[in-house]
Amino acid sequence: MAAYNELSKEELLELKEELEAQFAEVKTKNLNLDMSRGKPSAEQLNLSMEMMDVLTSGSRLICEEGVDCRNYGVLDGIKEAKQLLADMMEVPKDNIVIFGNSSLNVMFDTISRCMTHGVLGSTPWCKLDKIKFLCPVPGYDRHFSITEYFGIEMINVPMTSTGPDMDIVESLVSSDPAIKGIWCVPKYSNPQGITYSDETVHRFAALKPAAEDFRIFWDNAYGIHHLYDDKQDYLIEILMECKKEGNPNMVYKFSSTSKISFPGSGIAAIAASDDNLKEIRRQMQIQTIGHDKVNQLRHSRFFGDISGMVNHMKRHAAIMRPKFDIILSTLEKELGGLGIGSWLAPRGGYFISFDSMDGCAKKIVAKAKEAGLVMTDAGATFPYGKDPKDSNIRIAPSYPTLEELKLACTIFILCVKLASIDKLLEDK
Amino acid sequence: MAAYNELSKEELLELKEELEAQFAEVKTKNLNLDMSRGKPSAEQLNLSMEMMDVLTSGSRLICEEGVDCRNYGVLDGIKEAKQLLADMMEVPKDNIVIFGNSSLNVMFDTISRCMTHGVLGSTPWCKLDKIKFLCPVPGYDRHFSITEYFGIEMINVPMTSTGPDMDIVESLVSSDPAIKGIWCVPKYSNPQGITYSDETVHRFAALKPAAEDFRIFWDNAYGIHHLYDDKQDYLIEILMECKKEGNPNMVYKFSSTSKISFPGSGIAAIAASDDNLKEIRRQMQIQTIGHDKVNQLRHSRFFGDISGMVNHMKRHAAIMRPKFDIILSTLEKELGGLGIGSWLAPRGGYFISFDSMDGCAKKIVAKAKEAGLVMTDAGATFPYGKDPKDSNIRIAPSYPTLEELKLACTIFILCVKLASIDKLLEDK
Numbered sequence: 001m002a003a004y005n006e007l008s009k010e011e012l013l014e015l016k017e018e019l020e021a022q023f024a025e026v027k028t029k030n031l032n033l034d035m036s037r038g039k040p041s042a043e044q045l046n047l048s049m050e051m052m053d054v055l056t057s058g059s060r061l062i063c064e065e066g067v068d069c070r071n072y073g074v075l076d077g078i079k080e081a082k083q084l085l086a087d088m089m090e091v092p093k094d095n096i097v098i099f100g101n102s103s104l105n106v107m108f109d110t111i112s113r114c115m116t117h118g119v120l121g122s123t124p125w126c127k128l129d130k131i132k133f134l135c136p137v138p139g140y141d142r143h144f145s146i147t148e149y150f151g152i153e154m155i156n157v158p159m160t161s162t163g164p165d166m167d168i169v170e171s172l173v174s175s176d177p178a179i180k181g182i183w184c185v186p187k188y189s190n191p192q193g194i195t196y197s198d199e200t201v202h203r204f205a206a207l208k209p210a211a212e213d214f215r216i217f218w219d220n221a222y223g224i225h226h227l228y229d230d231k232q233d234y235l236i237e238i239l240m241e242c243k244k245e246g247n248p249n250m251v252y253k254f255s256s257t258s259k260i261s262f263p264g265s266g267i268a269a270i271a272a273s274d275d276n277l278k279e280i281r282r283q284m285q286i287q288t289i290g291h292d293k294v295n296q297l298r299h300s301r302f303f304g305d306i307s308g309m310v311n312h313m314k315r316h317a318a319i320m321r322p323k324f325d326i327i328l329s330t331l332e333k334e335l336g337g338l339g340i341g342s343w344l345a346p347r348g349g350y351f352i353s354f355d356s357m358d359g360c361a362k363k364i365v366a367k368a369k370e371a372g373l374v375m376t377d378a379g380a381t382f383p384y385g386k387d388p389k390d391s392n393i394r395i396a397p398s399y400p401t402l403e404e405l406k407l408a409c410t411i412f413i414l415c416v417k418l419a420s421i422d423k424l425l426e427d428k
Numbered sequence: 429m430a431a432y433n434e435l436s437k438e439e440l441l442e443l444k445e446e447l448e449a450q451f452a453e454v455k456t457k458n459l460n461l462d463m464s465r466g467k468p469s470a471e472q473l474n475l476s477m478e479m480m481d482v483l484t485s486g487s488r489l490i491c492e493e494g495v496d497c498r499n500y501g502v503l504d505g506i507k508e509a510k511q512l513l514a515d516m517m518e519v520p521k522d523n524i525v526i527f528g529n530s531s532l533n534v535m536f537d538t539i540s541r542c543m544t545h546g547v548l549g550s551t552p553w554c555k556l557d558k559i560k561f562l563c564p565v566p567g568y569d570r571h572f573s574i575t576e577y578f579g580i581e582m583i584n585v586p587m588t589s590t591g592p593d594m595d596i597v598e599s600l601v602s603s604d605p606a607i608k609g610i611w612c613v614p615k616y617s618n619p620q621g622i623t624y625s626d627e628t629v630h631r632f633a634a635l636k637p638a639a640e641d642f643r644i645f646w647d648n649a650y651g652i653h654h655l656y657d658d659k660q661d662y663l664i665e666i667l668m669e670c671k672k673e674g675n676p677n678m679v680y681k682f683s684s685t686s687k688i689s690f691p692g693s694g695i696a697a698i699a700a701s702d703d704n705l706k707e708i709r710r711q712m713q714i715q716t717i718g719h720d721k722v723n724q725l726r727h728s729r730f731f732g733d734i735s736g737m738v739n740h741m742k743r744h745a746a747i748m749r750p751k752f753d754i755i756l757s758t759l760e761k762e763l764g765g766l767g768i769g770s771w772l773a774p775r776g777g778y779f780i781s782f783d784s785m786d787g788c789a790k791k792i793v794a795k796a797k798e799a800g801l802v803m804t805d806a807g808a809t810f811p812y813g814k815d816p817k818d819s820n821i822r823i824a825p826s827y828p829t830l831e832e833l834k835l836a837c838t839i840f841i842l843c844v845k846l847a848s849i850d851k852l853l854e855d856k
Contacts, residue, residue: 036672045498049485070473070690072465098530108715115544116578117553123827128556142717149714150544170450258717262498263452265722286570286577289686292529292720294693384624 003339031372038350080297087306122213138381154383163196191394193346195233205241340420460799466778499565509724515734547641566809591624619822623661623769633669651752768848
């Protein structure tokens with residue numbers, strides 16, 4: 001089929017009629033499909049059910065240090081959980097602190113602490129007139145919500161195929177002391193699935209910020225969330241790279257087991273330099289009596305070690321792979337060469353990012369909803385929910401079944417085509 | 429035996445020699461005893477071990493609303509956990525939000541939110557020059573640590589046998605708009621075991637604060653932690669009382685299952701008015717993807733309902749009661765009538781509060797440590813760790829065994845007597 005922009009008005013109108021008929025038919029099915037959030041499927045959750053059997057009333061809930069995990073004590077995580085998550089995050093276990101059930105919470109608390117207490121002795125951010133964060137776009141909506149909640153001004157930085165545009169990042173970070181941070185999902189990024197190149201990571205580590213309290217918020221949410229055994233992305237470890245560049249304190253690294261065991265019932269961690277962790281522990285000892293050690297023990301004993309966790313992730317991949325394949329092959333088959341959308345084929349993570357013609361994303365998402373398919377809100381991948389081009393749509397294939405995904409793809413493709421035709425007709 | 433202050437210098441010196449000999453003998457035993465923290469004993473923890481069997485790989489982890497507890501979703505707690513903790517906290521289940529593993533964390537986050545975002549539209553506290561909190565003393569050290577961490581000035585308010593001195597509370601709260609809160613442990617208070625009288629609760633509810641964003645931080649940590657079946661304290665429910673007085677928003681109420689199931693692996697909750705909860709949920713939806721629902725389900729299914737929880741607490745009481753009895757009977761037997769110390773006999777909670785002669789508490793705690801007995805630091809029950817009279821010592825009888833407690837009592841009594849004699853000799 002020819003690219004849509006080469007079609008005449010008449011051809012477009014004819015095509016539209018045909019597609020509208022198909023859409024009307026789909027609507028009669030009263031479907032209820034959801035490709036909006038990066039939720040693991042029930043099949044994936046079943047992979048971890050044996051975790052429920054790891055601890056029983058006959059178990060000895062004593063961790064390696066000899067502490068009874070059922071009682072108070074141990075502020076920053078039991079030894080075996082530290083080792084497991086340190087290996088997962090590719091950092092020394094002394095550079096890790098275990099938190100509660102979600103890394104989002106750790107990120108929120110980190111920003112909140114910067115607001116009220118500053119960073120390693122700097123002025124608390126809440127005492128400053130203006131605080132800014134760089135936001136590579138498209139990005140993760142919940143990151144942007146945190147900075148928005150704290151009244152932090154967000155500045156868009158375009159993503160490239162190798163990570164954020166580092167020319168822009170370097171220029172802004174080195175010149176504006178109000179810029180205190182940048183949100184990063186460096187591996188299998190949300191939503192594009194891009195992994196930062198070696199050069200990008202190196203340039204991050206070598207940043208010369210105008211603000212001494214500038215921090216990189218490195219949310220390595222998908223560090224071991226590969227789709228393939230053979231084709232895998234590698235990411236340079238940022239803590240070590242920052243240390244080498246003489247910037248050991250410049251980064252906070254976050255991760256969790258949310259999409260490894262059970263979302264919301266996993267364990268999260270922060271990795272950082274000794275100085276940063278000292279400050280974090282100082283807050284922790286006021287904020288909490290320590291996080292859930294029983295759950296730390298449950299996770300440690302279930303996975304055994306990082307190799308056990310990696311094997312577990314292969315089972316996740318086996319479930320996720322065909323779902324990504326359906327979306328990608330359908331996009332290619334139905335939209336390839338039409339010039340009305342572009343996308344990347346990620347090797348891991350939870351999302352496929354779709355870019356429509358400018359000004360079409362909202363219409364596509366609204367139209368999909370009409371037919372019973374919920375997509376992530378258009379704009380959600382940008383700060384303040386504002387996609388300047390109104391073109392980015394995040395596709396989350398994990399939760400629906402394969403059958404549901406096939407239907408969802410059909411609807412999505414129809415909506416993309418119809419919105420694109422309307423757009424093209426506007427200019428005819 | 430006569431009161432110590434009626435003894436002559438010679439009699440005191442003679443007694444001292446005798447006690448020093450006993451102390452020297454105890455020291456040779458190289459004991460390692462700890463009455464410092466309110467930690468449940470292993471025997472108490474064993475009461476909840478069957479909670480480890482409640483969920484297995486064969487369980488259906490679907491909560492009453494039909495949500496899969498293993499996945500994302502449900503921000504403020506599953507229905508059955510809300511019902512259980514609402515009953516525990518004696519509030520409607522619509523006025524409760526379930527949090528993570530500790531109420532301390534909820535209190536910290538609450539103050540942190542007041543600092544960065546104010547309260548129901550008020551100026552964020554971090555933007556104000558001075559913030560003050562009232563602190564009934566003696567009180568809970570971790571409360572005071574939170575307010576100290578945020579640079580909030582703490583003002584001591586003396587406790588009476590019916591709760592904080594309400595004349596002082598009313599006068600300060602109604603006159604000083606910089607006073608934004610008061611810390612309360614209203615039932616079986618930490619450390620005295622005092623329960624606020626009906627009149628005290630009523631006067632709290634009827635406060636007319638100068639600051640519109642004044643809040644009562646009502647930490648009902650020991651609401652169902654009775655020692656006896658027959659002798660139990662009752663506490664008027666503060667949310668309803670505030671509502672009746674036209675002050676529905678004036679109180680945040682906190683609680684958790686820390687000393688019911690496993691400390692650090694339980695579930696916590698806040699109870700508050702609709703307006704307050706709306707603000708709290710607004711923060712929550714930014715801060716977290718929701719707390720650990722699997723653990724909420726585990727707790728709900730283990731306890732069944734509030735009646736199951738109350739029965740469970742009777743088993744705790746059966747373990748705690750003899751421990752309190754040993755301390756109280758030994759204090760009475762060894763120190764009764766000597767005029768060198770006073771204490772209360774609580775009907776619940778985790779502590780016994782001992783008041784030595786002025787200026788003796790630090791010496792007693794230091795001397796006990798010499799003999800291998802760790803007590804809570806003298807001063808810890810006051811803001812900034814400063815007990816103006818240096819007289820209050822918190823005794824935590826829960827963790828040691830009965831045998832250990834007997835030894836610990838012997839040491840403690842010796843230390844009290846010796847420090848008192850030294851004090852009396854100073855004036856001779």
